[in-house]
Amino acid sequence: MSRSQNSPGGVRSKSLASYLNDENVRAIIYQIIVIGLVILAGWYLISNTLENLERQNISTGYGFLDREASFEISESMIEYSAQSSYSQALIVGLLNTVKVSLMGIILCTILGTIFGIARLSSNWIVRKLATVYIEFFRNIPVLLQLFFWYALIPNAFPHPRDAIELLPGVLLTNRGLYTPVPVAHHAFEIMGIVAILAIIGIIFLKRWAKKRQDATGQPFPVALVGTAVFFGSVFIAYLAGGAPTVLDVPELRGFNIQGGNNVSPEFLAVLIGLSVYTSAYVAEVVRSGIQAVPHGQWEAADSLGLKRSVALRKIILPQSMRVAIPPLTNQYLNLTKNSSLAVAVGYPDLVSISNTTMNQTGQAIEAISIFMSIYLGLSLITSLFMNWFNKKMALVER
Amino acid sequence: MIPAENNLPRKDDFIAVHDLGKSFGAVHALRGISFSVPRGETMAIIGPSAAGKSVLMKCLVGLYAPDTGRICLDGEDVxxxxxxxxxxxxxxxxMLFQHNALFDSLQxxxxxxxxxxxxxxxxxxxxxxxxxxxLGLVGLDPDxxxxxPSDLSGGMQKRVGIARAIATDPEILLLDNPTAGLDPVLSNHIENMIAAIAQKRGTTVITITNDMKIARHRYQNLAMLHDGTLQWTGPTTEIENAGNAYLTQMLSGSSQGPITMRTGKRQDQLFA
Known part of the structure; x- marks a missing residue:
């Protein structure tokens, strides 16, 4: 400001110079330049892409989703055949991704908690074994681990002819794990509806019990009654539906096993690979969470004559949860995103099916936009749930 | 200082500590501690910061195993x-811990x-x-x-800590700074409460305190720790005749005397 006043120019040049020296004006100018560059870059990419697509005679848009997919998918949770549409194929992929991610999250949490606690064990061998497990699986790229598990399963288990019969009807072969399943029956639909109703009922029961305990101090055995109500009502629904007992038991027919439910080697490889890899990280999260609880809490529990296992379960773990939830969320998100590596071992997940779709239709941009939005959505849902859970746990301590 | 022979554990002593020593690495937290407390009596442990008061208490409750020496409770070596x-x-x-150590996860x-x-x-x-x-006994509302614990004030947490310590109707009550950080009225109330509980149940009480008035007038026995060693122990009635320089300085709070800070310097040398 003072400089512009001292400059020898006229009134107009003075005000222009002072404008350019004003920090606020400069900031706005810089922002306009940055936004302009971003728009320019975007416009350049989009126009080039459209031009190239036009030159290759590829039409844009999502119309291809209704066309016949005409490729088979090795495993599906819903009804699917080569005559189904691309959108149905993508839904199959989405469900497969969700299935392996959800089961992976559960499994990695269990494994991670066990190894995280073991790493703090007072037993030297247990502690060292846990450390080796964590450092081994944490420091090898997850893609290589998937290859390893996928190579291991066909070699470690026998041909269907010599299948290992774990239980009557449960067969383990190099083509996966076969289990008997009940043949579809309308009783199962009734049971599903009853189960949902029972869960809603138990939620209300829990609210009522808490209200009563707050008012009168009388506790109510919600867990016991809730479990009884749930299994009781589902069992009654089963009986009412005609109590179907027909099982589809897997058995050797020809060269392969027919019938029953098959858990494929691809699925097993992806599930085990992702769970074990992520569990090494979860173990470290659990360990740091336990160590974040003040030492005085252990001492207080000790001085009360409590067993260490009780102190861990009832005192330490609930408090370490609060510290552990945010980094645990990261690991769950990582696992979900890493499940896209399933394509490497041929598990028909979302990416694998999107790839096939892309190759057949040439609609690369559309297919990629679909699976990117789906992963974003899955991650945001996981994030939202974990934030809610974090808030709920954090309320315990103000 | 009372000669060590006077402090040898006797059979009729309920709590008897003999030649107790505890180190953490190169740090000698406790050395050659011997004292005893008869059943149903009370004892205050005083001493400057880092004298080893809390370590002694954790040895008594069994959180630390002593390196040397014996702790006998009712004649049994523990x-x-x-x-x-x-x-x-x-x-x-x-036991009541210095920072209460209430379980945050529980009501x-x-x-x-x-x-x-x-x-x-x-x-x-x-x-x-x-x-x-x-809760009623320690003067808290049933509600x-x-x-x-996080909903409670410091004084309320202390009282919950005391309630937890006496929940099993113990024969020995160990209190690490039960009135630290509390106002004089509440301190007095809590000390009254401890005395009442001890008298009613015949509990043997050992308390760490920094309140010299409380230590002198509310406890039957006194132990003065300094730098991991026991400087003086005996009935509080004999304090006046003790002629112990450490004890005199501790009771008066004077900066002139033999008590050293952690730096190894005497207090009066610190700012010289």
Whole structure:
């Protein structure tokens, strides 16, 4: 400001110079330049892409989703055949991704908690074994681990002819794990509806019990009654539906096993690979969470004559949860995103099916936009749930 | 200083500590500690910061195993941690920690009766009623039973800590700074409460305190720790005739005297 006043120019040049020296004006100018560059870059990419697509005679848009997919998918949770549409194929992929991610999250949490606690064990061998497990699986790229598990399963288990019969009807072969399943029956639909109703009922029961305990101090055995109500009502629904007992038991027919439910080697490889890899990280999260609880809490529990296992379960773990939830969320998100590596071992997940779709239709941009939005959505849902859970746990301590 | 021979454990002493030593690495936290407390009597432990008061108390409750020496409770040697005798005495001992160490994850009443539920398999309903009784005893509202420790003020937390320490009706009560950070009125109230509980139940009480008035007038015995060693121990009635320079300085709070700070310098040399 003072400089512009001292400059020898006229009134107009003075005000222009002072404008350019004003920090606020400069900031706005810089922002306009940055936004302009971003728009320019975007416009350049989009126009080039459209031009190239036009030159290759590829039409844009999502119309291809209704066309016949005409490729088979090795495993599906819903009804699917080569005559189904691309959108149905993508839904199959989405469900497969969700299935392996959800089961992976559960499994990695269990494994991670066990190894995280073991790493703090007072037993030297247990502690060292846990450390080796964590450092081994944490420091090898997850893609290589998937290859390893996928190579291991066909070699470690026998041909269907010599299948290992774990239980009557449960067969383990190099083509996966076969289990008997009940043949579809309308009783199962009734049971599903009853189960949902029972869960809603138990939620209300829990609210009522808490209200009563707050008012009168009388506790109510919600867990016991809730479990009884749930299994009781589902069992009654089963009986009412005609109590179907027909099982589809897997058995050797020809060269392969027919019938029953098959858990494929691809699925097993992806599930085990992702769970074990992520569990090494979860173990470290659990360990740091336990160590974040003040030492005085252990001492207080000790001085009360409590067993260490009780102190861990009832005192330490609930408090370490609060510290552990945010980094645990990261690991769950990582696992979900890493499940896209399933394509490497041929598990028909979302990416694998999107790839096939892309190759057949040439609609690369559309297919990629679909699976990117789906992963974003899955991650945001996981994030939202974990934030809610974090808030709920954090309320315990103000 | 009273000669060491006077402090040898006698058979009739309820709590008898003989030549206790405890180190953490190169740091000698306790050296050659010997004292005894008869059944049903009270003792105050005083001493400057880092004198080893809390370590001594944690040895008494069995959290630390002493490196040397013996701790005898009612004639039974409990020096080694983890054995059956030690466990038996852990159940007969109640302790209040310096920072309360209440369990954040549990409600107030669960905190108080946790060991009763877990170890003695008391039903939750009975335990809750018992906790409410204890809350009344330490002067807290029955409604506070359902709160979390973090909902309570410092003084309330202390009282919950005391309620937890006496929940199992222990024979020995160890209190690490029960009135630290509390106003004089509340301190007085809590000391009255401790005295009443001790008298009613015949509990033997050992308390760490920095309040010299409380130590002199409310406790029957006194132990003065300095730099991990016992400088003086005896009945509080004999303090005036003790002629112990450490004790005199501690009681008066003067900067002139032999008490050294952690730096190894005497207090009067610190700012010289």
């Amino acid at each position: 020096s080694t941690t983890g054995n059956e005798t030690r466990k038996k005495w852990a159940e007969k001992t109640g 107030v009443w669960e905190n108080i009766c946790f060991s009763l539920i877990e170890s003695r398999k008391l039903s939750r309903k009975v335990a809750r009623d018992h906790a409410v009784d204890l 506070s039973a359902g709160l979390r």
